[in-house]
Amino acid sequence: MVYLLLLVGFALLIKGADYFIDGSSNIATLFRVPPLIVGLTIVAFGTGAPEATVSIIAALEGSADVTIGNIVGSNILNISLVVGVTAFIFPLSVERPTIKKEIPFAFLSAVALIVLMSDRGLQVTDVNMITRSDGIIFLLFFSIFLYYVIEAARNSREQTSDIPLQSEETGTWGKNVLITIVGLAAIIFGGYLVVENSTDIAFRFGMSETLVGLTIVAIGSSLPELITSVTAAMKQQSEIALGNIVGSSIFNILFVLGVSSIISPLPVNDKLFFDVIVLLILTVFLFVFSRTKYKVAKSEGLILAIFYIVYLVYIVIRN
Template sequence: MVLSLVLLLVGFVALIVGADKMVEGASALAMKYGIPPIVIGLTIVAFGTSAPELVVNVFASINKSSEMVLGNVLGSNIFNVLGILGICGIIYPLSVKSNTTWIEIPLSFLAAVAVLVITQDLWLDGSVANYISRGDGIILLLFFSIFMVYNITVSLSPQEADESDALVLPLGKSLLWIALGLGGLVLGGKLIVDNAVSIAEGFGLSERIIGLTIVSIGTSLPELATSVAAVRKRKLDIAIGNVVGSNIFNIFFVLGVSAVVSPFEINESSLVDILLNVLAGLLLFVFVFTGKGRRLDRWEGIVFLLLYAVYMVYLLV
């Protein structure tokens, strides 16, 4: 058990460092060939912060650990909104850009609703079980492609121009960072899945609980670090945009890829997690439209954190 905990920690370190190095190398490579900075931010960097969830889910799908596949995505999205935005909102009220208010936040909420719909085969079709099929995965990926087209369209508009933090690196070093980053992602993902399953068995917990807590929070650390750093620099739109974009990535891309790799059955107990994910998306939408201006206030951040604390108690007790 102690060895499994140590290897799980090593896996998280390898995963997060790997994602960071891959993003650094890919961003430098993109800059070298003249790709606009905002496109780098909306594609490479956004993919990099969701890469931990993706790699863990692909390994979980291959291992047929279906409860961890859905638990990691739902747990990450719930933590992103209730945990990360709760923390950031308490540090400083978060203002929201027009595009984020009217397009990205509603799209994130609709993504949560889409998960609810595609997982209710018993109720909608009278099937013998709820499951996410390969066809459902393809549909999610099609929605993801639409989201990426929207991102690129927005990035090309002059008013959205922004500066990039990408480093200027030699070609060889860029390729080395990409290779090492991918290696770290693969190693970390494998260690996390194998040892999370071992820990779940050792403590008598389900893979769903491990996926919703330890694994999802661990894979969401890049989003937490990015958003808190953005708030401290008063780049408030980045803080909330990073979380919303990551949630859309997680459902449309990560869950879509997972279902294509291996369709899986949905445990009935996951309905609570699915509904809380919808509620979190709805609350974010409502909170942004209440109070003064388009922003998330401190008291709303406190509500998010309290709700997340209640959810954690429910899962563990």
Template sequence: MILEILLFILGLVILIKGADWLVEHSSHFARALGVSPLIIGLTIVAFGTSLPELIVSLFAAIKGNADISMGNIVGSNIANIGLILGISALVRGLKVQLSTLIYEMPFLLVSAFLFMLLSNDNNLFSHNGFSIGRIDGLIFLVIFTMFMIYTFKSAFEQRGKSLKKYTETIKKRTTPEKKEKLSKDIFFMLLGLAALIIGGRILVDAAVKIAQSFGISEAFIGLTIVAVGTSLPELMTSMVAAWKKEADIALGNVIGSNIFNILFVMGITSLIKPLNVNPSILFVDMPVMILFSIGLLFFLTTNRKLTKWKGAVLLIGYAGYIFYLISGL
């Protein structure tokens, strides 16, 4: 048992470090090529902080541990709002941009409702029982692609630059002097990806053995320990951003990551390996995820600020959810 716990911690550390390397050096690489910091934040940061969820969910699905895979995604989205934004708001109140309210938050809610709907379609696409199949995964990825196209288009328009100008900038900045630094960034990007794969494999194997040893469900492990563990990159990013008064990053990281988890992570995972959905996750945990999303929208629309007391409410709500899960063991 001690060995499994140590392996779980080791896998988690490798996972987080891999994400850190990938995000940091992808950012360096993008900046060296003259890519907008806004685009870096909307893509690389959101992608990087969600990579642990992607790797863990993918490995769990391939190994036949659907409850860990599904629980990880749903649990991470709940933790991102209740735990991470709760703590971030307590560190410093977060002001909200209007665009977040009229675009990102509604998109998050639509994604969450769609996730539950497709899990509950019950043979709509020739499923057996409650499941997320390949067609569902394809739907998620198509919507995700539309979301990213709109995001990139908005980013370019806000900066008043065309894609052609960015292409010209990239050609100018890719000088021989910078090739060595670019090579270093590429090396650490690949190293980070390798660490994510190895760490994810170790973490999933250890989590399954821990669940079996204690006689607790894989769904519980996925919704709690694995979910919080894979959300640590989001936690660190949002906490630091809140402390530095970067509210857009703190909020955007969580909202974007939740959208990413549903549309991209679940899309890729189910496209590779269709997943059966545990009725408990479908009828209890998914509604909780949606409830937290609606609660966040309500908090953000009042005075367009996530104050400390609102953060405390989110934390209390998350603690109540965890208590409910533990009481059901």
């Protein structure tokens, strides 16, 4: 029964994210919001909603290892496996602003994480912990990122006066609001099921909460990013695919961990330092690959995917 509920939870997360993205994107269109804001915020944050829900619920229940492990594991999976599979299907073209600002901002987010969780190393306290004040710092960084997104959108604003207030593609206000609410409700309930049942499975098999967060929960909650990015790549919309992944990674660390740690300070498992370092290395790889002819080629995508498989084997053995 536990496994069935876990699968139901994952299904609700995926389908809920799908409804949430569709509804909120249509509402943005009806509001005449520029496409750039929709791509960098609604799509990226919408696909990051499962990680947010799972991590916040885990924080409320005192499962810090699941909260942090889910965020770090999801980001590692996004940058390695999701980018790798997507690029292998169709090479990802990279716009220069993504290279110059967004990928470095994702790297800065990971650096901020490893600094703020290193209380013992910095001789702040005897216990490594992401505190409420650390959470506030994360949210301040997130507000800077949002400011950048809004300014970028203003600078590249397209003429939207010809967009009708209602069309067959966007639907009515009422329909889109309903779809958005239903999607959000499915994400929240699905996140609850995933946290409860994956933690139960961890205890049954003697697995640590950290391992469960880095693997089962991270993979399940990252499925929306994988599905969205692969779909975008197949439609040859590689900017959306890569922007979705980078935006989600920034959102996960700065917003999700920020909110989670404000709800409840998060003790840090020492094993997670290795995983954050892996995340930093992967972000550098992505930056380097993105600068080669301004695209992530199939061969580079294959390297990233293999990297994740090797990493996954290692952390399973490490447990």
